[in-house]
Amino acid sequence: MGVGSPFCGKPNPAKVDRREVLNAIFYVLRIDCQWRVLPKEFPHWSTVHSCFWRWRHNGTLEALHDALHQKSRVKAGRSAYASAAVIDSQSVKTTEKGAHVVSTGPSKSKDASATS
Numbered sequence: 001m002g003v004g005s006p007f008c009g010k011p012n013p014a015k016v017d018r019r020e021v022l023n024a025i026f027y028v029l030r031i032d033c034q035w036r037v038l039p040k041e042f043p044h045w046s047t048v049h050s051c052f053w054r055w056r057h058n059g060t061l062e063a064l065h066d067a068l069h070q071k072s073r074v075k076a077g078r079s080a081y082a083s084a085a086v087i088d089s090q091s092v093k094t095t096e097k098g099a100h101v102v103s104t105g106p107s108k109s110k111d112a113s114a115t116s
Contacts, residue, residue, distance in 0.1 A: 016043050016051075024048040 024042035028035060035049045042048060055061045070080040 016047055018051075021048055021051045025052050028052075 020043055024038055024045075025048060027033075027042065028038065028048070035045045038045045038048060052061075055064075073082075074080050
């Protein structure tokens with residue numbers, strides 16, 4: 001993912017270090033700032049934003065996340081893929097009775113329901 005890596009597509013891959021683009025994306029996500037206020041040590045905000053948008057929509061970010069997740073599991077001595085999941089009553093939100101929520105339509109005004 002270094003300079004010259006065709007990871008982003010447009011803009012010109014020879015001019016943008018993809019690792020710096022990733023660092024800028026991590027910065028925006030961690031600091032929760034706007035794209036336009038990226039510090040000057042990162043690539044131009046429009047380049048970072050366009051790469052983020054493209055990678056998000058073509059599946060690159062998800063593939064990168066999955067690969068890093070698997071690698072971290074293996075490094076921790078576990079299987080690359082999770083084999084089980086636990087769901088308890090605190091993590092699953094339901095209605096009080098455990099049934100589907102039925103919403104009623106808007107109530108009519110008193111004038112509309114008054115009998116003459």
